[in-house]
Amino acid sequence: MNEWYETSFGEDYLIVYRHRDFCGASHEVEKMISWLELPPGAGVLDLCCGMGRHSLALSKAGYEVTGVDLSEVLLREARSQKGAERVTWLRSDMRELPLAGGFDAVVNLFTSFGYFEEDEEQIKVLREIFRMLKPGGKFIIDFLNPAYVIRHLVPHSTRIDGDILIDESRSIEDGYVKKDIVLTSKGDDTPRKYHERVKLYPLDTFKQLLAAAGLQLEAVHGSYDEEEYDEEHSKRMIFVGIRP
Known part of the structure; x- marks a missing residue:
């Protein structure tokens, strides 16, 4: 039986999340560049790049970008975008990347984490981020x-x-946020059903996962417009850190 993340990021995902726009990605990338203090031409890995919104914005900003995702459908969409030829696109599981590393920065965006049941599997992802980064990489x-x-x-x-x-x-449920999606097309009585599941890691637990992978946390932001994370009001937890 396939895991949910092997089946949910297909053609219908493009319909369900059509509202995610490329303009917003440019604003987010501007903020990321300032947080990462990236020099011009730096090598950046976009881990779980999806449709490539941020990979393309990073490339346009002058960085050498590699975008990795498990979904061939989303990679196809990414490759179809303007400027896609400047990005290296690869299909891979995020727990075992076919890359040697040496990146100046790795970004993992919009809750492309917490997909697995066991903490050790999430730590595998973080260890790959560690391996992908050059010492001092962020x-x-x-x-x-x-x-x-x-x-x-x-x-x-x-x-x-x-x-x-x-x-x-x-x-x-059981420490996860779960979403069930049903799509029904007009004139077709057969609904298409999908499930999404993300493990809920509060701040202190997430810090423990990062430490277990050898990564050093430098800051936590609450959004791309907020400098400080606030547990009560922030929509996101955006972790910025470094490979020592």
């Missing part, structure tokens, strides 16, 4: 803020996209 991991997610969870919502009804149910 990382950003953009994760959700569990406290905010729990307080602001919308249990159920529906919307229409063209001829498709998108029905989304969300819950907090």
Whole structure:
């Protein structure tokens, strides 16, 4: 049986998350560049690059970018974008990358973490980030803020996209935030069902995972517009750190 992340990032994902825009990525990348203090031409690995929004923005800003994702569908979408030829695109599981490392920075964005059941599997990802970085190289991991997610969870919502009804149910169970997505096309009675699941790691636990992988935390931001993380009000936990 396939894991949820092996089946959920296909053609229908492009429909469900169509609203994620490329303009927003440029603003986020500007902030990331300032946090990472990247020199011109630095090598950046975008781990779980998805449709390539941030890879392309980083490339446009003058960096040598490698984008890695497990989904061939999302990589195909990334390769179809303007400027995609300047980025190196690779398909791989984030726990075992076919790369030698030596990057100036690694970024892992928009909750592309916490996909696995065992903490040791998440630590494998962090150890790969460590391995990918040159000594003194920096990382950003953009994760959700569990406290905010729990307080602001919308249990159920529906919307229409063209001829498709998108029905989304969300819950907090067993230390995970879970989402069930059902897409029904007009004239087709067969719904298409997907599941997403992310493990909720509060700040102190996430710090322990980073330390277990040998990564050193330097700052935690609450969003791309907030300097300081606040457990009560911040939507995100954006970790910035370094490979010692």
